[in-house]
Amino acid sequence: MPARVTTLKELAASLGLSITTVSRALAGHRQIALKTRERVAQAARQAGYVPNTAARTLVSGRSGFVGLVLPIRGPNLVDSFLGEFVTGLGEGLVAHGADLILATAAQDQAELAVLRHVVESGRADGVVVTRIAEVDERLAYLRRRGFPFVAHGRLLDNDFDYNWLDTDGAHAFGEAFDMLYDLGHRHFGLVTISEPMTFRHLRQDGLAAAIARRGDPSVRLDVATAPRFDRGARIQAVNRMLQRPDRPTAIVALFDELALTVMEEAARAGLTVPRDLSVIGFDNVVASAYAPPGLTTFDASIRQCAREIADMLLTVIAEKSAAPLTSLIRPTLVPRASHGPAPLTRS
Amino acid sequence: MPARVTTLKELAASLGLSITTVSRALAGHRQIALKTRERVAQAARQAGYVPNTAARTLVSGRSGFVGLVLPIRGPNLVDSFLGEFVTGLGEGLVAHGADLILATAAQDQAELAVLRHVVESGRADGVVVTRIAEVDERLAYLRRRGFPFVAHGRLLDNDFDYNWLDTDGAHAFGEAFDMLYDLGHRHFGLVTISEPMTFRHLRQDGLAAAIARRGDPSVRLDVATAPRFDRGARIQAVNRMLQRPDRPTAIVALFDELALTVMEEAARAGLTVPRDLSVIGFDNVVASAYAPPGLTTFDASIRQCAREIADMLLTVIAEKSAAPLTSLIRPTLVPRASHGPAPLTRS
């Protein structure tokens, strides 16, 4: 109720004890008499005492925070990734009394600089790194620095060990291929992005591996690439693929947003999904359930992954053990209505 | 590059200066010789010096953080609200060198307790409060405590002054009514929630006011209410409204999620939107663009609002002036294909 915060000194004075004793009593040290501990706990509760984070951090070297550098985003979010991710992290952290710090990278500012600032200022005991790039200076920095972190995603080469959790996109894309192949499709399209993120390789490689496994030389794969945030270019790339006389009968998109574009453009081109064209996405964004005829996609359960990432990170922070934690989550197929048998005839 | 952080003491020692001088030089105090300031800045840059947040906070009493208590959410997020809101806050904060702290309320934990903890621990210089309830103990606490905050949303009664930013839902719902009335609709339905949030009143009152303004006694309004997170109950409530022989010809939903349910159930009941039924939502979630035939709704530009909230809060923190800041943002109509003329005949 008071306008000022209660401090340990005040609490100690009101109890006629030393600061040391009160501090220890609240921490539950057994060397403090049980009766004293109870008396202190009672007084602290009544006074609404909450220890000052800055002071505690300063002396203990632990802030109780985990950092996340906010991905710089385009003008419009089209999915709930960030919300789910942050919610999941929060859920995982709160179980251990930790909280989340969100550091935003300003427009002109490199994400690495923000990360460095978070780390060097001692704001956080560990960080989560998302959207892993092919050459990721953030991971290199954190490793050099010996700072606890967990990556959401992976590097392509495993030059060094680190903690990561990734969605098994390779497996999903293989599964998508197998399903489509069994439905008679032989001519495939992949819509991907030009940004150097590792997940595009992992997923594309998973697709290629599944094709190779099948060993059918009649299988063909076309690839369309466009910048992630350039909607115009994306539409162009999709249309180039759709309007060729020998267009694919099945298109796999790197993620739902691209798949939705494919469905929109297919409709505009007079194609009926899935009769003329099968489309499969990845992420299971909310809109994928609403976009007619309902997009078949994979659910990566972001929130759940984030929760596990939080757990991993807290483990890493607690015991700076050498053994790197890794986790590969298999996404689940969400079969809706955008895939079907390959069209029988083709000119 | 070093594994340990650089401290002010080390920096001072390496420069042959006192800690005081280095601190002041970095802060840009004019009393320090220009040449010294430059020399210090150079050395700090090279050493990668970043001041320790805990120490700075402890002595200055300012953490440079703004707090947000994460709304406890149901198992599945259906929109990107949180992501947009957090992004907007981050954008607003980073311009002033502030960052965001996200505190999650555990399942069984009251949001107020988490808020109290954030405030009393000195983690944050101010907080943002969302989802204002009819009787909101958080606002009461913050006011009693004299702690800087900005509310996203408003209380119904203006017993005391506080800083808020709200979307003008009342105006939007009035606008929706006017548009539908002019299209010939006379029988309206409102789908709302049972949770005691103030925005449902503000929007419903806006609708009622518009009806009253029109002064047409033939206008009729039915209201369906269901718990926010109980999908089953919501569907039931919607169907009760839809399956009455004299169902409304136009339904306004408190927000898009409800409107999407209305459209789904209407389709299931064999009704064609907008021929048989007009539907209007609020929020402009991504799915509303994809749900056939395209939901007419209002865009509240969450991200923009959040950015302004951040600005307001930083102002409040900087100058604890008495004048309360308030801002009422008018949402823009996003006309899509879910509204149209009232059906001509009715049994």
Next chain:
DNA sequence: TGCAAAATTTAAAACGTTTGCAATTCGGCA
């Protein structure tokens, strides 16, 4: 050259907590 004023730098306290070590109190036994 000397002295006051201006310019520049520094010592030390403070912020609120944790913790190593020392001091005090207590109970039991001779």
Next chain:
DNA sequence: TGCCGAATTGCAAACGTTTTAAATTTTGCA
């Protein structure tokens, strides 16, 4: 009653920074 060890409590340092007040150096002018 006196003493020892165990139980309990307290002193003081430390964490890294900002800031007040004071000390030191430099400059300008007689």
